[in-house]
Amino acid sequence: MGAASRNTGVWLLATLATFLTFAQAKGGIKDFADAQGPRKFDLTLTWEVFAPDGFPREMALINGGFPGPTLEINQGDEVEVLIHNKMPYNTTVHFHGIEQYLTPWSDGVPGITQRQVLPGESFLYTWTATQYGAYWYHAHQAGQLDDGLYGAITIHPKKSQATPFSHISKDDATLQAINRAARDPRPLLLGDWRHIPSPEVQDLTHKANMELSCYDSLLFNGKGSVECWSPERIAAAVSDQQEDYLKSANLTSLTPKGCLPRVVIADIISDGADTHPETIPASVFDVCAASSGGKEVIAVNKTTEEPLKWVAIDLVGAYGLLTVTFSIDSLSVWVYAVDGEYIIPQLVQAITVTNGDRYSILVPLTAAGDYPIRVASVLPVMAISGTATLSYRTEDPAAPLAAPTPYINDAGEAVDGSVVFFSVDAQKQLEPLPIASTAAQSFPLYMRTVGASFEWALNSSKFPAAVIDWGTEPVILFHPQPYVQNNVTITTLNDTWIDMVFITADVPMPPHPIHKHGNKMWLIGQGTGEFTWGSVNEAIAAIPGNFNLVDPPRRDGFSTAAATDAKTWTAVRYHVTNPGAWLLHCHIQSHLLGGMAVAIQDGVDHWPLVPAEYVNY
Ligand SMILES: *[C@@H]1O[C@H](CO)[C@@H](O)[C@H](O)[C@H]1NC(C)=O
Ligand SMILES: *[C@@H]1O[C@H](CO)[C@@H](O)[C@H](O)[C@H]1NC(C)=O
Ligand SMILES: *[C@@H]1O[C@H](CO)[C@@H](O)[C@H](O)[C@H]1NC(C)=O
Ligand SMILES: *[C@@H]1O[C@H](CO)[C@@H](O)[C@H](O)[C@H]1NC(C)=O
Ligand SMILES: *[C@@H]1O[C@H](CO)[C@@H](O)[C@H](O)[C@H]1NC(C)=O
Numbered sequence: 001m002g003a004a005s006r007n008t009g010v011w012l013l014a015t016l017a018t019f020l021t022f023a024q025a026k027g028g029i030k031d032f033a034d035a036q037g038p039r040k041f042d043l044t045l046t047w048e049v050f051a052p053d054g055f056p057r058e059m060a061l062i063n064g065g066f067p068g069p070t071l072e073i074n075q076g077d078e079v080e081v082l083i084h085n086k087m088p089y090n091t092t093v094h095f096h097g098i099e100q101y102l103t104p105w106s107d108g109v110p111g112i113t114q115r116q117v118l119p120g121e122s123f124l125y126t127w128t129a130t131q132y133g134a135y136w137y138h139a140h141q142a143g144q145l146d147d148g149l150y151g152a153i154t155i156h157p158k159k160s161q162a163t164p165f166s167h168i169s170k171d172d173a174t175l176q177a178i179n180r181a182a183r184d185p186r187p188l189l190l191g192d193w194r195h196i197p198s199p200e201v202q203d204l205t206h207k208a209n210m211e212l213s214c215y216d217s218l219l220f221n222g223k224g225s226v227e228c229w230s231p232e233r234i235a236a237a238v239s240d241q242q243e244d245y246l247k248s249a250n251l252t253s254l255t256p257k258g259c260l261p262r263v264v265i266a267d268i269i270s271d272g273a274d275t276h277p278e279t280i281p282a283s284v285f286d287v288c289a290a291s292s293g294g295k296e297v298i299a300v301n302k303t304t305e306e307p308l309k310w311v312a313i314d315l316v317g318a319y320g321l322l323t324v325t326f327s328i329d330s331l332s333v334w335v336y337a338v339d340g341e342y343i344i345p346q347l348v349q350a351i352t353v354t355n356g357d358r359y360s361i362l363v364p365l366t367a368a369g370d371y372p373i374r375v376a377s378v379l380p381v382m383a384i385s386g387t388a389t390l391s392y393r394t395e396d397p398a399a400p401l402a403a404p405t406p407y408i409n410d411a412g413e414a415v416d417g418s419v420v421f422f423s424v425d426a427q428k429q430l431e432p433l434p435i436a437s438t439a440a441q442s443f444p445l446y447m448r449t450v451g452a453s454f455e456w457a458l459n460s461s462k463f464p465a466a467v468i469d470w471g472t473e474p475v476i477l478f479h480p481q482p483y484v485q486n487n488v489t490i491t492t493l494n495d496t497w498i499d500m501v502f503i504t505a506d507v508p509m510p511p512h513p514i515h516k517h518g519n520k521m522w523l524i525g526q527g528t529g530e531f532t533w534g535s536v537n538e539a540i541a542a543i544p545g546n547f548n549l550v551d552p553p554r555r556d557g558f559s560t561a562a563a564t565d566a567k568t569w570t571a572v573r574y575h576v577t578n579p580g581a582w583l584l585h586c587h588i589q590s591h592l593l594g595g596m597a598v599a600i601q602d603g604v605d606h607w608p609l610v611p612a613e614y615v616n617y
């Protein structure tokens with residue numbers, strides 16, 4: 001079929017939707033609770049020169065800007081997102097963390113839930129906002145997330161939804177202030193940024209046969225700067241792990257960009273692969289050139305009607321590679337929701353944020369001031385930090401401004417022992433759901449590099465190696481769906497419980513931020529050493545102390561345990577309730593592109609019938 005005829009179905013849908021009114025409610029309605037859906041968004045994707053950190057390059061823009069507009073939605077709404085691909089590349093858009101209950105064809109994963117959207121084409125995503133909280137959308141095609149194709153999603157909870165705020169305060173005025181803040185959360189998309197577009201990164205990666213692990217700047221809602229540090233400042237940020245890597249290459253310092261030198265990646269981390277670091281331009285790892293794209297400011301003003309001021313911020317880890325420590329100088333924050341779902345709030349000064357994570361925080365404000373919002377990389381590949389500003393003003397313009405001091409340093413470490421980090425282990429859901437005491441199936445997944453440092457397997461084989469069983473059509477389109485288990489495919493039955501154990505096949509191995517599409521999972525256990533049991537059920541019987549089946553954290557993404565000296569394993573459990581084809585993958589873009597993914601066919605016995613317009617386009 002030609003592109004034109006093959007796309008008629010969704011084209012018709014798209015054209016129809018264009019004539020309907022689109023609610024561009026961004027910033028307008030503050031209390032969404034009574035507004036009625038469906039909520040429609042029109043996103044035009046273009047490829048243009050733009051300079052988020054002051055350095056102009058070609059990148060993806062959404063409706064002419066970066067990041068894309070926030071999709072502000074009420075829980076329960078029908079949502080329609082119409083994209084127009086005016087980029088010279090194929091694309092798809094994924095709604096990260098959105099469960100796509102009964103609409104798996106709108107999950108936006110090429111090859112799994114849809115065909116790629118060609119240049120010039122439009123595509124309509126339709127789904128129901130069954131959940132509440134902080135989510136985000138991003139490209140799921142090639143490296144386009146790294147090219148800036150992303151934006152925030154805010155879903156306002158139903159009025160009947162219980163909140164965790166009474167754990168923060170029992171005082172009526174405080175609770176009123178908190179509720180007011182939580183109704184109007186400010187999304188803060190945290191990103192890492194490169195000066196070369198992802199197609200070029202791919203070319204260079206393949207030529208050099210190694211991962212390009214050096215970035216240029218850190219962005220806050222699409223704004224940041226390239227800061228070139230003095231050799232002393234770089235030296236002060238070197239971690240023990242970085243020092244070990246440098247020593248093994250007989251080197252003493254990071255590059256002027258703060259990166260592990262390319263020879264370290266080429267000779268030490270690439271494990272004997274035939275690398276060509278000399279083919280990489282010096283600008284990628286070495287030469288630092290300062291530039292500025294301005295500073296993101298979250299402005300908060302106290303009004304006379306409000307005796308107390310709080311602000312809610314939805315942190316989104318829109319990183320392509322890095323994991324950071326997040327902190328606001330001199331301000332303690334309450335983490336009250338994780339990956340969109342309320343938790344028993346934790347009062348902390350620092351949060352580790354990795355790819356795909358969402359942390360909703362409430363910040364109590366007392367003294368006027370400009371508080372640096374600080375992030376710093378904790379990955380050994382580079383030392384980099386950046387700031388935005390939380391600017392708070394009271395009615396008294398003459399009030400002296402606070403002089404905030406940092407809780408974290410350039411290496412993302414606490415400045416002293418009093419700094420409390422958010423604890424995933426201690427994360428307690430506000431509304432814990434019952435977890436089955438045993439699972440029907442247990443899948444071991446052996447994470448490893450398979451070849452060069454950029455070629456990764458979530459389970460022994462690079463994705464999509466064996467999915468080709470189905471030919472080139474998206475997995476969702478097959479009826480009846482074949483029951484396939486292989487290194488890159490997991491198949492389950494509806495209403496069963498599934499365990500997955502992520503095992504580090506090699507040591508050392510960095511943590512991998514694993515994200516599952518379609519539903520959240522519970523992190524039920526972790527351990528060090530070989531996973532010697534035949535299933536998670538057996539491991540639970542043998543070493544119950546390593547497991548929590550009572551009140552474990554529930555999320556749509558987890559970082560696997562790092563393996564520094566010994567192997568580690570991380571076990572998650574989930575309930576199959578939403579049949580469909582879902583991707584399970586590492587959210588580091590170079591790892592995903594390198595093959596670190598597995599296709600999951602959840603509920604093959606109740607496989608969804610894909611609507612005609614999503615089949616015949
Ligand atoms: C774009 O998508 C079409 C249709 O799926 C496919 O044939 C083509 O190979 C894709 N192009 C690229 C560069 O991936
Ligand atoms: C580092 O130096 C030592 C001693 O000169 C040498 O044996 C080793 O091969 C060097 N390692 C690298 C990676 O150059
Ligand atoms: C707060 O006040 C400043 C200065 O008057 C103004 O520029 C800014 O837009 C205000 N911010 C909000 C969120 O009202
Ligand atoms: C699955 O992984 C194992 C272990 O690495 C390997 O021996 C086998 O060839 C893989 N199977 C396929 C079909 O790639
Ligand atoms: C992962 O690969 C191993 C072979 O290395 C295989 O034994 C295991 O069944 C695979 N896991 C899944 C979920 O297929």
Ligand SMILES: *[C@@H]1O[C@H](CO)[C@@H](O)[C@H](O)[C@H]1NC(C)=O
Pocket residue numbers: 494495576577578579603606
């Ligand atoms: C799958 O199982 C869940 C949980 O029992 C159930 O609510 C749902 O209706 C089932 N889905 C289908 C398509 O049968």
Ligand SMILES: [Cu+2]
Pocket residue numbers: 511512513586587588591592596
């Ligand atoms: Cu990874």
